[in-house]
Amino acid sequence: xxxxxxxxxQCEVRLPDLGEVNKVTIVAWLKKEGEMLAxxxxxxxxxxxxxTFVIDAPKAGKLLRIAKQEGERVRLDDLLxxxx
Amino acid sequence: xxxxxxKSDEEKxxxxxxxxxxxxxxxxxxxxxxxxxxxxxxxxxxxxxxxEHEPSFTIGRSGSTADIIVPQDLLQHAGITVxxxxxxxxxxxxxxxxxxxxxxxDLRDHGRDLKRYISNLEQGVxxxxxxxxxxxxxxxxxxxxxxxxxxxAAIGVYIKHWVTRHGLALxxxxxxxxxxxxNPCGLDVETVSLEDLADRCPSMGEIAAALLAELxxxxxxxxxxGNPAEHWDDKAV
Numbered sequence: 649x650x651x652x653x654x655x656x657x658q659c660e661v662r663l664p665d666l667g668e669v670n671k672v673t674i675v676a677w678l679k680k681e682g683e684m685l686a687x688x689x690x691x692x693x694x695x696x697x698x699x700t701f702v703i704d705a706p707k708a709g710k711l712l713r714i715a716k717q718e719g720e721r722v723r724l725d726d727l728l729x730x731x732x
Numbered sequence: 733x734x735x736x737x738x739k740s741d742e743e744k745x746x747x748x749x750x751x752x753x754x755x756x757x758x759x760x761x762x763x764x765x766x767x768x769x770x771x772x773x774x775x776x777x778x779x780x781x782x783x784e785h786e787p788s789f790t791i792g793r794s795g796s797t798a799d800i801i802v803p804q805d806l807l808q809h810a811g812i813t814v815x816x817x818x819x820x821x822x823x824x825x826x827x828x829x830x831x832x833x834x835x836x837x838d839l840r841d842h843g844r845d846l847k848r849y850i851s852n853l854e855q856g857v858x859x860x861x862x863x864x865x866x867x868x869x870x871x872x873x874x875x876x877x878x879x880x881x882x883x884x885a886a887i888g889v890y891i892k893h894w895v896t897r898h899g900l901a902l903x904x905x906x907x908x909x910x911x912x913x914x915n916p917c918g919l920d921v922e923t924v925s926l927e928d929l930a931d932r933c934p935s936m937g938e939i940a941a942a943l944l945a946e947l948x949x950x951x952x953x954x955x956x957x958g959n960p961a962e963h964w965d966d967k968a969v
Binding site: 665666667668669675676690693695696697698699700701702704 | 792793794818819820821843844845846847848849850875876887888889890891892893
């Protein structure tokens with residue numbers, strides 16, 4: 649679900665397929681914009697169905713942009729962040 | 733060719749049940765974290781803890797201390813500890829007379845479907861209660877297991893790298909005065925215990941074994957019983 653542009657090495661973090669869930673909410677960003685990330689490092693937590701689901705950084709790099717804020721509802725494939 | 737809906741033992745997924753007996757909440761959280769790391773690395777198979785805790789309120793990611801509706805000194809008097817935890821959901825109660833199940837499960841082996849995972853936990857409890865002629869069900873939008881409008885089992889889960897922690901809590905014969913100190917799950921709901929509904933109240937061990945069997949059937953597990961002593965670093969609260 650995460651897309652990497654080979655030319656710029658930028659990577660989009662999108663909400664993965666969690667199954668037939670609805671009402672997925674961002675509960676916490678674990679990194680701030682501008683912070684450096686290691687591949688696989690915890691990036692944010694979403695919650696649905698009484699479940700906290702941790703989304704990690706798909707690649708190493710800088711967290712360029714947070715696209716959705718804590719408390720916002722998100723859907724499958726929504727853009728959450730950009731890493732470059 | 734014989735077609736069977738049952739999976740053969742070879743097709744089933746290995747799982748270990750660790751019956752912890754009575755154990756402190758914090759120590760059990762640390763044990764879950766260690767097992768979660770090992771499961772993520774593929775060093776252990778799916779592992780299911782069963783445990784009975786000391787009186788504790790746990791507050792999930794969406795919860796708040798505002799859902800404790802009695803003064804702090806009353807909690808101390810009742811010997812109830814409060815823990816902020818990383819599972820989903822709001823506040824809930826754990827204590828004597830409640831069977832808590834913590835599956836450390838790699839959902840990559842179970843279809844990567846969070847909804848199906850929760851549904852299987854609920855169904856395991858529903859099937860167990862059916863053994864005691866108790867008709868229980870789900871309530872759309874409110875994960876957990878319900879008998880009419882009363883909640884008998886709560887669910888709260890944490891998933892990282894598709895491996896689960898935390899799980900479900902089934903009321904067998906809990907102290908309702910403790911539940912009355914909170915708004916469980918942030919709602920003004922009534923809770924109920926198996927003892928209130930069944931003709932006989934079986935032992936905690938009997939119920940744990942039956943629930944593990946039901947979950948084993950749903951998750952296609954080939955379950956063996958492990959020795960918890962091999963996994964504890966410490967059992968202190």
